[in-house]
Amino acid sequence: MKIVTVRRLSQVFFFTVFIWFCIVTTQGTRWWQLRGWPVNLFLRLDPLVAIGTILSTHRLYAPLLWALVTVVLTILFGRFFCGWVCPFGALHQFVGFLGNRKKPLAKRLQLNKYRKAQCIKYFVLIFFLASAAVPMLGWAWLQTGLLDPIPLVTRSINLTLLPIVDSLTGTISATPRYYQGACLVLGLFFAALFLNLLIPRFYCRFICPLGALLAILSRFAIWRIGKNTSECSNCKLCEKACEGACEPASQIKISECVLCLNCLDSCKDNVISYQPMPSLAGEVTNPDISRRGFILSLTSGVFAVPAVRLAGKLADNWPHKLIRPPGALSEAEFLKRCLKCGQCIRICPTNVLQPAGIEFGMEALWTPVLNNRIGTSGCQLNCTACSYVCPTAAIRPITLSEKLGLGEFAEAGPIRIGTAFVDRSRCLPWAMDKPCIVCQENCPLSPKAIYTEEVFNTVRDGSLAVKKISALKIETVEKIMQPGKFATGDYYCAAGESKRAKITSNTENSIELAPNAALEKTLGIGDKIEVQVRLQRPHVDIEKCIGCGVCQHECPVSGKRAIRVSADGETRNPERKILLDT
Amino acid sequence: MTEQGNENFPRRAFLARAAKAGACVSGACAAAYLLYDSKGPVPASKKQQLVTLPDFSVPAEPGRSMCIATGPDRKQTFNKAIDSLGGIERFVKTGDTVLIKPNVAFATPPMLGATANPQLVAQVARLCYSRGNAKRVIVTDNSINDPASCFQLSGIGTAARQAGAEILLPKPTLFAHTTLSGGELIRNWPILYGPFEKVDKVIGITPVKDHHRSGASMTMKNWYGLLGGRRNIFHQNINTIIAELAMMVRPTFVVLDGTQVMMTNGPTGGSVSDLRRTNTIIVSTDQVAADSFGATLLDLTPSDLPYLRKAQAGGAGTTDYKSLKPVIAEVAG
Known part of the structure; x- marks a missing residue:
């Protein structure tokens, strides 16, 4: 079997495994759902994840030790990860192949020339790592995930492509899933893919910070691509399908080589091999990082953090709608x-x-x-x-x-x-005198964090005068009631402060009372009565509420909800607490 | 396609091109004619394909419409109750497709009693197969919490599947609009209709629970789980909606599980201290009667629950459960 066939099989294999892990990242107990599948494998193998978090936290979180495998193999063998494992790289290679396969040789050679701009990816890497390592005031952050291909492709598949496909088939999720702002995620993903039509592996060559990191790591690779003889016809066929644009025909740029091995395959005279010896045509081992570019990207990385933090989102201007899942760190x-x-x-x-x-x-x-x-x-x-x-x-x-x-x-x-707050200007029992308390009913805590206060409020135009009383039926002077409106079991007839009886039915000028209150016996002709609605008004017990948001989700005021959770009082940021410790 | 100019432009080519142009012109005109809309948009049409749930009840037999059975073990108590009404064979016939609607509203473990007991659901399903010779048993609910999680955490998913039943999760395609004749609230409202298609018998299974808004959540309230859309607006008129649900669903029979009753913090519960052991299971063809008795397990009377009176007025059953001469049975513990 040809070595490039092996490489293609490897790419297909890892891409399939990757997609499979995206699919099984689904809660459930079936064999195709999350039940021990190592769904984070690619993220763990990604050394940029490990190094980024080491710089920002000064620790290596245990599962990220897997990155050492990639690091060691890259140090020994070069950027095999880019050419053989990376699912995003495989996609780029495939799209680039589709878009450029019919172009004439001269055009393809021109496309696969080394370009000065390929150094940009190193500056992207330096920018991100510098901002992850900002030593001041604990201000570091990790933004590598924006462009790191593994998180990028994980995010793109998880939040855009899978839900789109699944909304048509409905196999993974019973109900359709929604992701706000997902089109931006998808836009970046497809922009990266379509750039392959301009130049193959555009993202890998110019942007990819992980590729840049692996390029630096491969500086001392034991084996590398190179010419094994100086007798070369210089036919340039080796550069026809060169994925890394590393120019194996002349002085090969070792740092750009993604080990696609197309050169090995296309060389008719077996001039090119994967060998310990430096290429006989000479090689460039160092990545092209200019001092000026290095300093510029380093300082912009360092300054980007305080620049963005000027917005005060980690200080007093913290975003109160930013409710993080339970377990999230400060x-x-x-x-x-x-x-x-x-x-x-x-x-x-x-x-x-x-x-x-x-x-x-x-x-x-x-x-x-x-x-x-x-x-x-x-x-x-x-x-x-x-x-x-x-x-x-x-x-x-x-x-x-x-x-x-x-x-x-x-x-x-x-x-x-977070903590739920009742918006009394929108809540049905508070603002509109309508019974509701869906929030209280759905509060999952025991005892519930939402409790109610019972109130009897006189309805609009609910003050009436008694005209006639017969058994449980009271006729009123006014003829203004909407027939049947007060028959729901929530309305009462009141006379004075404490005397009240439930209304069972009404016409425009009469009400029928439930038998057990004996209110009718205390009334006389001409007495004032009031039609009242019994309300249970919700209150949040701030000492109990955990901010789960079930109440907000269920609130029937479906636009701007009448009970809303804000991040106030979240455990993870003690400085945001509302209550005194008890 | 590229064309090359020629001094002797052939007539044939000209005619061919003219014919194509003519076809395009007539195509454009035809499209304009066919799509022409002289009126513009009008307010959304009220006419919609409406569905109606059929009546799933079986012929009444005097003195065999309700059983109140007491006993600590749900399975045995239910067996006793159903047998004293004539056995499951009276209700489920050979080849029937049975739909079980348990209360699977919340993603809580079975011991908290906020959802129907999984062993009870499984036992009903098993009897439908073993003695009723049912062809197929379906279990469904439009849960309040995430449906997949509810079926999983409540244990009902696993238990029902082991009993051979099929779980139908409430996919959007399973909903259809219905209007309850004579109803004021259920008008053109989406319900979980899909599982009812080609179903012969319907069984409701639910625990007795405290419910802050309506007083109690029992077999009638259990049908709330068939409503779709933003159903929570019905809480403004909870008594009417529960009564209308009872009028909308005419089940074969209902099982009201009062083995453990949620006395406080309902309908979600959340603690075993919210539960009280009352060791009672009611099997009834009359859901209003079942709930009227169930109220007493919560230390309430039927008159405390206005929806019972409303449902009776709507013809869904009787609040005077004693008039049905319920069979009283006991299973020793």
Whole structure:
């Protein structure tokens, strides 16, 4: 079998495995659902994830040790990951092949020439790593996930392509899933893909920060591509399909070589081989990082952090609608780890977890945020799925006991992700005198964090005068009632402060009372009566509410909800607490 | 396609081109004629394909419409109750497709009693197959919490599947609009209709639960789980909607599980301390009667629940359950 066939099989294999892991990142117990599949494998193998979090947190989170495999193999063998494993690289190669396969040889040679601009990816890498390592005031953040191909493609498949395909088939999820701002994710993904029509592997050659990192790591690779003899006809066929634009025909740029091995395959005279010896035509081992570019990208990386933080989103101007899932670290620590890979958003069984837009701060783009208007029901009480799937512990793994404050966590209490507030200007029982309390009913805590206060309010035009009384029926002087309106079981007839009887039916000028109150016996002709509605008005017990958002999700005022959760009082940022410690 | 100019432009080519142009012109005109809309948009049409749930009840037999059975074990108590009404064979015939509507509203474990008991659901399904010779048993509910999680965490999904039943999750395509004749609230409203297609018998299974808004959630309230859309607006008139649900669904029989009753913090519960053991299961062809008795398990009387009176007035059953001469049975513990 030809070596390029082996490489293609490897690419297809890893791409398939990758897609498979995206599909099985679904909660459930069937064999194709999440039940031990190593769905974070590619994110763990990604050394940019490991190095980025090391720079921002000064620790190597245990599962990310897998990146060492990639690092070691890259140091020894070069950028095999780009050419053989990376699912995004495989896509680029395939699209580039489709778009350029009919172009004449001269054109293809021109497309695969090394370009000076290929150094941009190193500056992208330096920019991101510098901002992850900003030493000042603990201000570091991790933004590699914006362009790191593994989080990028994970996010794109999880939040756009899979839900689009599944909305047509309905096999993965019973109800259609929604992701706010997903078209931006998709836009970046397709922009990266379509650039291959201009120049093959455009993203890999010019932008990819992971490729840049691996290029630097491959500086001392034991084996590399090169010419094994100086007797070369210089036919340039080796550069016809060169994926990395590393120019094997002349002085090969080792750092740009993605080990696609097309040169090996197309050389008729076996001049090119994968060998320990440097190419006999000479080789360029160092990545082309100019001193000026290095300093510029380093300083812009360092300054980007305080520049974005000028918005004050980590200070007093913190975004109160930014409700993070339970287990999320404090915001500053969270931003040092989150890859924006979307795994938590994908696994969330209720679909309440959403990719954030820039309204929560530039640095929060595509990080997970709860949107209680989307999905099947707020944050489910008995669920900790997102915390277990997070590859970097930006949402750290929590047990149900810890989430709910049970057992050994009883003293610490439950993890609050926010607090619900009743909007009394929109709530039906508060503002419109209509019975409701759906929020109270759905509060999943015991005892409930929402309790009610019973109020009897006289309805509009509800003050009436008694004209006649016969048994339980009271006729009124006024003929203004809408027939049947007060027969719902929620309306009462009141005379004075405490005397009240339930209304069972009414016409325009009469009401019928329920038998057991004996109110009719105390009334006389001409007495004033009032038609009152019995209301249960909801109150939030702020000491109990954990901010799960089920109340907000169920609130029948479906536009701007009449009970809304804000991040006030969240456990993860103690400085945002509302209550005094008791 | 490229064309080359020629001094002797052939007539044939000209005619061919003219014919194509003519075809395009007539195509454009025809499209304009066919699509022409002289009126412009009008307010959304009220006419919609409406569905109606059929009557799933079986012929009444005097003295065999309700059984109140007491016993600590749900399975045995239910067996006793159904047998004293003539056995499941009276209700489920060979080849029937049976739809079970348990309360699977919340994603909570079975021990908290907020959802129908999984063993009870499985037992009903099993009897439908083993003694009723049912062809197919379907279990469905439009849960409040995430449906897949509800069926999983409540244990009903696994238990029902083990009993051979099929779980239907509430996919959007399964909903259709209905209007209850004589109803004021259920008008052109989406319900979970899909599972009812080609169904012969319908069984409701639900626990007795406290419900802050309406007083109690029992077999009639259980049909709330068939409503789709933003059904929570019905809480403004909870008594009428529960009564109308009872009028809309004419089940074969209902099972009201009062083995453990949720006395407080309903309908979600959340703690075993919200539950009280009352060791009672009611099987009834009259859901209003079942709930009227069920009220007593919550220390209420039927008059405390206005929806019972409304349902009776709507012809869904009787609040005077004693008039049905319920069979009283006991299973020793």
